[in-house]
Amino acid sequence: MSVWDSLVGQKPVADMLARIAQSxxxxxxxxxxxxxxxxSGRSNMARAFAAALESPDHGMNAEPTRVTQQVLAGTHPDVTVLTTNKVTIGIDQVRDLIATSEQMPATAPWRIIIIEDVDRMLERTTNVLLKEIxxxxxxxxWLLCAPSAQDVLPTIRSRCRVVNLAVPSATAVADFLVAETGVEPKTAQRAARLSxxxxxxxxxxxxxxRVMTDRDELVVGVLNLARASDAVLLAGNLIDNAKGQAEADANDWADKQEAEFRRVNGLAEGERIPPKLRGAFNQVAKKDDIKRFATRRTRDVLDRALNSVASIYRDVAVLQNNAEDSVGLINLENRTAITELSVRLNRAGAVARLDEVARARKRLAGNGNPLLTFEALFCALIP
Known part of the structure; x- marks a missing residue:
């Protein structure tokens, strides 16, 4: 299949970029x-576009070329990808990219720089990038990726050609999951709907x-909120689960970094690190890096939790407006409890609770205390 076929639910944009790559x-x-x-797959779209620009077949052949394989694997010498597990992208990282961008490509037509999550740059970092853009x-x-054009400074936005991706349909996501992971269609359909x-x-x-179970427990917990003590307990459980997931992900990441170091240097698992490699090995998955990775993952889990909470009141609003036939419910498994809540709350109450979720998201973005933020949120959600 072509380099574009793996992109989920983005055919119009993929077709446009495929034509541009051949122009x-x-x-x-x-x-x-x-x-x-x-x-939505914006980073994958950037990689596919890069592969189409660099490969002699423009990524169109059913059998991918070696260039395409290298670009998608992140090993092509002329394609640099900046991705971060930190909360923000550092100014030194951007300066290194700029130095790289000024070098002529070694083997391909273009030197391509991909920056994932460019919205994570602080303003002073973005200003360093401005002249090169x-x-x-x-x-x-330069291929910059962000959730929306509004998340990027106008000075950067105005100097780029903007490409907007759509939200993939649940059917497209479910089909992708079945093909990609081999899960049962029923499991894929539920995961696509909840996501x-x-x-x-x-x-x-x-x-x-574990992640699915944590989500189920959170939704049930929110629907059963009756008193402040419920809110405090639910917030504590959520934060503990978030930290547990983040620590597990961080340790897994560190293990992979060490395994890759050993593979590159021809060392077996458990083999003693030679003295000449100890300095380089000590720079692999340092404690500070693991801590930053865990912090980022904790924020990701909490952001996902906010989306799950918001989906409850979205479903309440759907039922209150008799719109289920047209847009459906996200939390079908909790339909009875959500129906009861839609009767207990008026429409203004449902909207007010969505506003509370947005307020909690803003507090977390401002480095508010996560436990206090969710305690306040869950107290505000009590009917």
Whole structure:
């Protein structure tokens, strides 16, 4: 299949970029901003576009070329991807990218720089990038990724060609999960529905029973809120689960980093690190890096929790407005309890609780205390 076929629910954009990749290089825009909601596949779209620009077949052949395979695997010498497990992208990382961008490509037509989550840059970091985006080096293409154009400073946005991705349909996500992970169609359909079009979260729900169980318990807990003590207990359980997931992910990441170091240096598992490699080995998955990774993962889990809570009141509003036939419910397994809640709350009450979720999200973004934030949120949700 072509490089575009693995992208879920984005055929119009994929077709457009495929045509552009085959057009006159002299007419090619060199600064791009690829936007899409979390989980829409914007980073995968950027990689596919990069592969189409670099490969002689423009990524169209059913059998991928070696260039395409290298780009998608992140090993092509002329394609650099900046991704971060930290909360923000550092200014030194961007300066290194700029230095790389000014080098001529070694083997391919273009030197391509992909920055995932460019919205995580602080303003001073973005200002360092601005000149390169405005006047790229002769053979360099910048592919920036962000949730939306509004999440990027206007000075950057105005100098890029913006590409907007859609939210993949639940059917498209479910089909992808079955093909990609081999899970049962019923499991894939439920994961796709609960993820609300987020491919990464859908994969997580489909393949990680603990994550799915934590979500189920959270939804039931919110629906059963009756007093402040319920809110405090639920918030404590949520934070503990978030930390547990984050620590497990961080340790798994550290193990993979060590395994990759051993593979590259021809060392067997458990083999003693030679003295000449100890300095480099000590830089692999340092404690500070693991801590930052865990912090980022904790925020991801809490953000996912907020989405789950918001989905409850979205479903309440759907029932209150007799819109189930047209848009459906997300939390079908909890339909009875949500129906009861839709009767207890008026429409203004449902909207007010969605506002409370948005307020909690804003507090977390401002580095508010997570436990206090969720205690306040859950207290505000009590009918």
């Amino acid at each position: 006159d290089p002299a007419q090619l825009t060199q600064s791009w901003l690829i936007c899409g909601p979390p989980g 405005e006047e790229p080096a002769e053979r360099c293409i 609300e079009g987020h491919i990464g979260i859908a994969r997580l729900y489909a393949t990680n029973e």
